[in-house]
Every structure is written in C-alpha cells, then in structure tokens.
Amino acid sequence: MTATHHDSSHQEFPAHFEPPHGSTWKAFFGPGLIRGAWMAVAGFGIGALLVMALRAWWGWDPLWITEVILVVGGMVLAPLGFLAGIGSFDYWLHYISGRPTEPEDHSGHGARTWKDYFRVNTDHKVIGIQYLVTTFVFFTIGGLMAMFFRAELAQPGLQFVDSQTFYGLVSVHATLMIFLFIIPAFAGLANFAVPLMLGAPDMAFPRLNALSFWLLPIAGLMFVASFLAPGGAFGAGWTGYAPLAEGQPLGQTFFNMGVQWAGASSIMTALNFLVTIITMRAPGMTFWRMPLLVWANFTTSLLVVLATPFIAGSQFFVMFDRIMHTSFFVPEGGGYVLGYQHIFWFYSHPAVYIMMLPGFGIVSEVISSMSRKPIFGYRLMALSLLGILVLGFSVWAHHMFVAGMADWLRVPMMITTLLIAIPTGIKVFSWIATLWRGRIHLTTPMLFALGFVTMFVIGGLSGIYLGSVPIDIAASDTYFIVAHIHYVLFGGSVFTIFAGVYYWFPKMTGRMYSETLGKWHFWLTFVSFNATFFPMHYVGLRGMPRRVFDYEEAFGDLNLFISIASFVLGASFVLFVYNMIVSWQRGPIAEANPWHARTLEWQVSSPPPIFNFDEIPQVVGGPYEYGVPGARHAILNPGKEAQREAEEVHA
C-alpha cells in the first residue's frame, strides 16, 4: 500500500473521519445511526411484507399475525437492517462485491470525540469502553426493576403492581443482569485489557469485535421493550421453563429472540478471544507467562463457544412450539417437558462459570498488584481454571434434583458438583496466601477484591448445601436459592466487575478516580449487600418460596428489612456513577502505572497509544515477579533496546 493511496483514500471517504455538516446525502446514506434507523424500519417492512406475501400465496387468513411478523420483521430483519445501516458489514460487503477495500484505513480506530463511541469502531479499547458503559446502563435499569419489586415485596399481598407486571419485573431483572450486565461487562473489561496484556496491537478480528458489541444493545432493547407488548413482559422467569413459557403472552417471544442476539454476541467475542490468545501473543509470551486474566478469559471463551449454542437451541425450540406448532416440549404432541431443562441447564450451568471465571482473573491481577507479591501457586491457579471448565460441563442436572429426572443421575451429578469445590478452594486459598506477608495497599479495587473473596466463600459454601441432594430437596426453589445466587453473582461477579473497573479506570481514561468516594462506595455496598441477601437464607429455609408476590405474614418484618436494605444498596451505586463521571471529566491525571503492576498494559501510557505499542514487546519472564531482583516481564521496545546496547558496546 503506497502512501499516495493512503492519502487519497482519506479524500475519497471523508465521511469516515469527520462527517461534513450540511452534507445531507452523507448523513442519510453514509454509515451511522441515521442510516441504522431507516434501514431498521426498512428491515421490519421487508419482513412484514414477506410474511404477508407468503400467507397470501398459500391462501391463509388473516394476513397479519403479530407474533410471526414480530419475529421475522422486528426481531430478525430490523436488527440486521440496523447493523447494516451503522456500517457493521461495509468492509465485508465491499470485499464480497469486489469493490476496493481499505486495509490501511484506520479511521475506525481510536476515539477523538465522544461521538466516536456511537459508531462502529474497531479499536478494542474503544469497544471495551462501549461495552462497559452499555452494560452499566442496563445494570441501572435492572437494578431499578429490583428495587421496584422489592417495594412490592416489603409487605405481603399486592400493593403496587399486578401479578403479570411483578413476574415481568422479576424475569427481566434477572435476564438483564445476566445477559446484559455480568457476561458482557466481563467481555468489556477483557476487550480492553487482554490485547494489551498479550502485547498485541488489537484483537485478532477487529471488525468482528465491533459487530459483537453492536449485537448487545439490540438484545437489551428487546428485553426492555417486552414491557410494551400486549399482555406485558415475559413472566416465566429468566429460566423460561416450558410448558409455562409456551403459554405466555407475546412478551415471551422477546426473551426467546433477545437471547439469540446476546448469545451470538458472546459466541463471536469468545471466538475472537480464543484466536487472539492463541495467535497474537507477543514473542516470548508462552502460556505459562500469561497473566491470569488472560488464562481466565481463555477458559471462559471455551465455555462460551461450547455451551451457548444450547441455550440458543432451547429458546428456538420454545419459539417454534409457540409459533410453528412443533411440539418439542408439548407432552400431548409427544414432546418431553424435562428435555427443556436438560438443554437449558447444559448452557446455564456453565454460564455460572462464564459469569465467574473472568472475575477470578480480575481478582488475581488486583490481589497480586496490590500486595506487591507474586501470585501464590500460579500454575495451579491456571490449572484449576481448566479443572472448573471440564467439571463445569458435568454438573448441569444439579439444577434438576427435584425436577423428576432419572433417579440414577442424582448421585453422579452430586459428586461432580461437590468436586468443583476443590479447584475453587485452591483459588481461594491461593489468593489469601498471596496476601500473606505482602505489602498490602488497601485501595478501592483491593477492597472489592477482598470483599469478593469473603462473600464468594459464603456463596460457595451455600452451594455445598445445595450440592447435597437431600438438603437441596428441602432448600430448592426457595429464597435460599435467591440468597445463594446473589452471593455468587453479586458478592462474587459484581464485586469483581467493580474491582476491575476501578483497577483499569486510570488506564482507560488517563485520570484517577476519587479514592475516598470509592471506599465509601465499597463499604456501603458491602454492608447493604449483606443486609439484603443474608436474611434471604433464613426466610427461604423457613418456608418462603421464590418468585412469589405474596407470602405468609410471619415473613413480613424480615422482608421489610430486606427491602429497605436493597434501597440502600441501590443508593450506594449512585456514588459509583458520580465518581466515574466526575473523575473521567476532571480527575487528576493518572500516571502510566499507578499500581506498580508488572503486566504489559501498565508499561504503556494512560490511556495507551492508538496501536498500544510502538514495537511488539519481547516477553522475557513471568507476569508477577515482585521481589525478584532484576526480574522483568517484558522488554517494551526490543529493537530500540538492542540498538542502544549495540551503541553502548561501540562507545
């Protein structure tokens, strides 16, 4: 590629850089949100016409079937139109149609103004921030829903909403938190950190990376928009068990199809991580020199790629049963009701590890840096991730101990479930051994990491109760489960997300957050989290089932207490949002490596240069070699360093 061509490409496609104001043609037909909007509408129109044309041809009456047209037009073709409109496919379509592509055009890289975050941007650092901001928006929506139904649950009986709305709130809350917050927030943090940690200029497939991000708001909007559907939002729980889900109003379709977009997004990202980690490690970066965050995302990506197609299948089957009159899960038609649960949990149990392993990675980075000590038992830490990966696929039926599945499955699934405590225990003990005799800096990310370790142990131990079949029979489907899952996913995953966001905030924004506000945020969250979720163990064991809007008078006082604590928990999040926004605008300028971390992302400026490294670094040692005299993880500019050494020899 010659320099002349490079220059001329900028003149030919000025819209890629700065959309010229006044040029309505470009604004309307150039890639961007405007073209995205009208192409989405066009996509819906084509879908609707297609369905009606086929029905007319076959002579079916009526022509307008809302659910079918919604699926084909609204949930398949409109999103595709939107993606095409914002320009996700432009490069590939140019290539396919034989028009000139621009391999040297980096106009989609980096962000110069805030507007660059609203475009198809191929820079992994921009995409990481796009992911994080989007997921925190949905975290806020999901959290407000939780506070809404906690208000309803403060007293027995119905006060504020009707039954359908209550179940809609509960189901959409869980769906948003899982598919639009925890899973993609980890993808966002990893998107930012992993290529830097590997010494790579970007992800292996930057355009695929951009596409996987833009699938996410589509899924999120579908889940939230289900409240507008006649009959209300999907209300069969995030688990959407058949046959209940098959008889639900139209809102259920939003879940069936939203999961497809969120799932496709995770699969694409996971493939991208796998290829990046396998092929784009800097010279010298062997697997045994990779930071544990990279290891964690490697195993998570394997889980995602293998498991996610199963939930996609389960939701397609339910949708087919609903609109195509198949009977996958309809006993009258020869269907098998428990089949749904087996397929669903074959994804959704590994999904628990998809929502946990990246957090393990984050905590390993934070604890090592903030203790200024090497990770204790690095290799066993990496191997235990692989152990969880393998075991994670052999435990799904522990969600079905009371479901009426084949009896003989219970004992093997119980044993594999309990065995997962071993690799998990290794990780917990290694983290606390890393603290031992360290130089502990109790910063906000460290507080969240230590909060995670203690809270996750509680979640893991209640998991031991539930792993034992007889105890599970007593405790299953009660508030004990709600308590357990929130200790794992809030005290576990969400704490690690907070730790990660605070930890990489200086690297992402080039500014420091307020440490005082961060600590207030931690302590308020930690106390109100426990006040909210710990009493749920009690009401559950005593006899309060989950997913109810009404309960016995005896549980009234504790539920009121839980509701009040949950509002404090919600309020504590305001501190975080304020800290992030104000610090991003006006925080003190961050140095390149405020934590004295050893991994590669901290060796470049904050924020990092547009292609991360001037030269591909040469990795020469492990990532956590604190206290070893003269130890280095990598030589940042191996070419320059060699030249300087040669000059020194000459001199």
Place this chain on the structure above:
Amino acid sequence: MRKGIVQLVAIGVVIGVAVTLVAVLFQWLPESASEEFDRIQDLYWFATWMSVVIFAVVAAVVVFSVWKWRVPSDDDSEGPPIHGHTGLEIAWTAIPAILVIALGIVSAVVMSENGNAKANALQVTAIGQQFAWRFEYPDQGDFQTGELVLPVGQQAQFTMEAVDVIHSFWVPNFGQKMDAVPGIETTILVTPKRTGEFAVICTELCGLGHATMRAKARVVTQAEFDAWIEEQRA
C-alpha cells in the same frame, strides 16, 4: 512469627465463635415433622460445621493479613518472592476433597434411606393444576380432596401429576419436595412423625396465581384418618 500465628488463631476463633452464634441462636430450619426431614437436618448440621470452619479460616487470614501487612500508599517496597509451597498446595487440595467426598457419601446414604419405599406405604396421588392442589387416595376409594390428610407414623408415597404446567409440591416441615411434571409421573416419600397442621406450597413458578397455590396438610392419628376416609367415601 510465633506471636503472629497466635494472633491469627485468636482472630480465627473470634470469627468462628461469632459465626457459630449466628448458626445456633436463630432457628434456621422449620421444626421437623417427618423422619425424612430429621435425616436431612443431620446433614444440614454436617454442612454447617464444615462451613463455619472454612469461613473462619479464610476470613481470619484476610483480616489478619490486612491488619498486619497494610502499608501506606507511598510505600514502594515489594513483598517477598514466594511463588508457592507444594506441601500447602497439596494440603488445600486434599482436605477439601476429603470433606466434600465425606459429605457426598453421607448425602448418598440419606438419599437412599429417604427413598426407601415400603411395601405397605399409603399411596397418595397429588395433582397440580393452576392454581390448586388435589389429592387422591387410590387404595382407599374413588374420591378427591383439596386437603391433604396423612396418618402419623405411616409412610406415604406420593405420585405427582400435573395437568397444565410444572408445579412443585413442598411441605416445609416435611423437608420433602418434588415437581409435578406434565407427561410424566414423579414420586416422593414422606413419613410424618407428629400430628399437626402444615402448609402445602407450590414452589415452581406456574403462572400468575403461583403465589396463592397453597393447600392444607393435616397429620392425624390412624383412627382419625380411618374415620376421615369413611367420611370421604360417603
């Protein structure tokens, strides 16, 4: 360092005692009304003592380390380069392995005892339908009731059926639970050990009225049960 170990153990004991108090001062489980739940409660205490010890160990090390080795933010020194310790790593792989396998074995024993149906068990069919339970006693006669009545001391074998969607049968004081699934039959055993009135609760989300899907269970003496059966037949 010996002083440090003593302090660590002291912190561990304080945390352990605190957690033990939380475990014993509250009545976490409903009062058992069945032989099956008695065995489950034994298992519950096994898991609880295990959890108390593990939590105390982890929390003590975290609290002690932060208290002992916290440094001011401008301290640039580094910790000792400890990369691992094979003996320790083997220990914390082996000890949890032994504990969970022990729990697994005891659980399997309880499971088998709680699943041991006797030939003379009272047969009860529980039918779940949005949003009510119905009960049938196929060996006693051709009738249906909305109230569950069981004789004390007599093992009852429930067969679950569902008419529309999945429901789940749960009596908290019996400690037993089983889904009623459309298209298949599921079973569970309950041996009531004391008389009284208990709640039958549906614990599988079954639609808009799920929260209200409840019934009454009454455990009575054998004589009262026989009289009740006579009444139902009439």
